[in-house]
Amino acid sequence: MHMQIQPILAALKHHKLATVLIAMEIALACAVLCNACLLITNRLSAMHINSGVDESSLGFIALQGFDPAAARDLDARVAAGLAGIPGVESVHLINSVPFGMQAGAFGITLDQAGKQFRGVPEIYLGDPGTPQALGLKLVAGRMPEAGDYQPIAQGYLPASSNVLVTRALAGHLWPGENPLGKQFWTGENQFRVIGVVAHLAVPQYDEEGERGAEWTVFVPALPPASLLAGTFLIRAHPQDLDRVMVAAKAAIARIAPDAVLDHEWSDTLPALRTKFFRTDRAMAGLLVGVIVALLGVTAFGIVGLASFWVAQRRKQIGIRRALGATRADILRYFQTENFLIVTFGIVAGVVMAIGINLVLMKFFEVPRLPLWYLPVGVVALWLLGQLAVLAPALRAAAVPPVVATRSV
């Protein structure tokens, strides 16, 4: 490429306004493009959160409208009825599941006096065997045994319980220390850590809250209890799960005519996950649409201006051709010119991209723009510019030398 950049720059000086406009358009496109891509990956990565449970084998049934006083009888009837459905491996009472309804957020402290507040984790309550049914993966300590499942005399939780915590919560509460045997409190209720699980997501995952996505505690408990009534975890083989859930929902009307099935939350975990991320998916789709439209409009702008330039310089092109410039020379001239203008735009665009990112970080809690986004965006815009200018440049290259001899 032995193109002379100097004469191109000199020519651009005569079209300062147009040059600045294209450069500005590229700059804005670059800034919006980088940040829109960031928002998309942000959403997509949120959608791939590890819930820590065997989602494909699990379903959740929520009942409402029954009398709390009759909960014990209802739970026993429903559990037995659901367990009788062919393909059901186990039925457990649980207060909620990942991607299910929010059911047990409690503020916790590291001391009994309630001074050392450490946040509001989500507390899962389940009856004997629930951690195994969920498929929780233990990384330290032990699973709750029969003796760890305590009755709930008053309020929402057992007075004192041996609990499982996630690695994430343990790291938050006792950084760098062995969490096994450590204690924490919520009001009068005391918890002692007997095991640490790899992952267990909160029901209503929120990537931006003060609460971590995996600040969760599993409390072994015995029904009846206000949080442990009318909500069931069903485990089945992944191939049977959909069929089992349809049968389970149909069976409720027969087993528990005194209760109302909560259609919103009664579903398989894969379906609950899909529902949970519906708006994120819609937003990601919208952003992709914006990016496509943005690149389209930018390309149209370049095509329009470049066409105008070619038309304006027909005579000069003719003269250059008459003086011996090849078609390739003319093509390369316009492509180099576009490359230079786009580069000006990109320089400004990178600065703007970082600026917009800072604003988004402040108002929308978006993470910092990873630096590798910038070169990717830059290359994308260079390619876009070259593609957009190709048609007008080819038209320029097609100008015959004889144009030089015509008057206009």
Next chain:
Amino acid sequence: MFAYYLDLAIRSLKRNKLLTVLMVLAIAIGIGASMTTLTVMHLLSGDPLPGKSAQLFYAQVDGDPTAHGGTHREPPDMMDYRSALDLWRAQRAGRQALIADSPVKVSAPGADRPPLMLTMLSTTAAFFPMFDVPFEYGNAWTPADEANRARVAVISSDLNDKLFDGRNSVGKTLRVRQSDVRIVGVLKPWRPSPVFYNVVGGRFANGDTADYYGKSEDVFLPFFTGLEINDGHFQQFNCWGQPPQPGHLENAPCDWVGFWVELDSPAEVASYRTFLDSYAQQQKTLGRIVYAETRLRDLMGWLDYNLVIPKNVKLQTWLAFAFLAICLFNMVGLLLAKFLRRAGEIGVRRALGASRRAVFAQCLTEAGLVGLIGGAAGWLLTLVGLWLVRRQQTPYSDLVHMDVSMFVVTFVLAVVVSLLAGALPALRASRIAPALQLKTL
């Protein structure tokens, strides 16, 4: 003169169809994107009770008896039962409403359909006139009903359609949990946006506030009747200790009751503020509470405090306007190309006596015309955009539509944007020297 400019503009636009189409497309896409999001913003950020919102106030008192750090802490979004009842019984405002939401099982005796799980609002009689709630049949219950814990209810038009096929059901019986209540009123379709009287906890929602724009409750019961019938099913906003009987919150250490007052003049507002402060101070002195902080926000102030506009909608609006800016730049470039290409023609007009101002006006007319056409196309794209929003399953989907004001804004925005875009190229075109152009011919 304008007709002549318009004629010239149409001729010019016809001459270079590609450039014209590109410009119209740029404007249309930019307007379509920004008006779609702007319309959604407009619908979500509007005053849900225009003309009255400035008289409605939400009171906050912090009933927490435990101290945990910080002297200036915001009172919680709801009140404990005792504080709310004290304020209500004091009757210091013209109208006042207690509110508490709870899920409840409802059926119509004799109807074949299975019971429904609905949300019930337990409130006081003044709720309906305070919030301009429209009645189709019957009326609200009376304060006497309230005091007697009468078994009466007001139902939504939706529920009336479902259970009674939309007929006048006043006097009919409704089974709410295990109790029979007599319907005394049926509402007209009522769709406040957001369900403003029930907005709480926005600061903790991280912008995920679409649920505020859902539908209002289907069953309204006198406050104490509701508490009695649905005992054990109430949900706390926050507790500082565990309630001994979950769902029964009357004497629980929990915040769960909302309290609205209607105050008609600044003097009434000031005196209510004083009353609220002195109440909190008195309770603090008595040792029942620790923080004497109170708040009395008007309706719009309360919505602002709760950051009701969903974060996604705000972000989309920003994106759309960044997009419109790019379209604007694009159009400036294209118009510049177009006008300067006609340098010869403009030179001739100038040489024949057209003033700079005339050339400028003519160029702007052309830009405005592009804007008008782009606006029409943009309006169609906005309708498509709104249709897409309606297809999303958000709680506010059914609210999304284009109203007259937004229709006007679409065209105004399109024309203004095009005139802005046209100004610079038109200025450049009007500066073309007549002599220079004539020479090259």
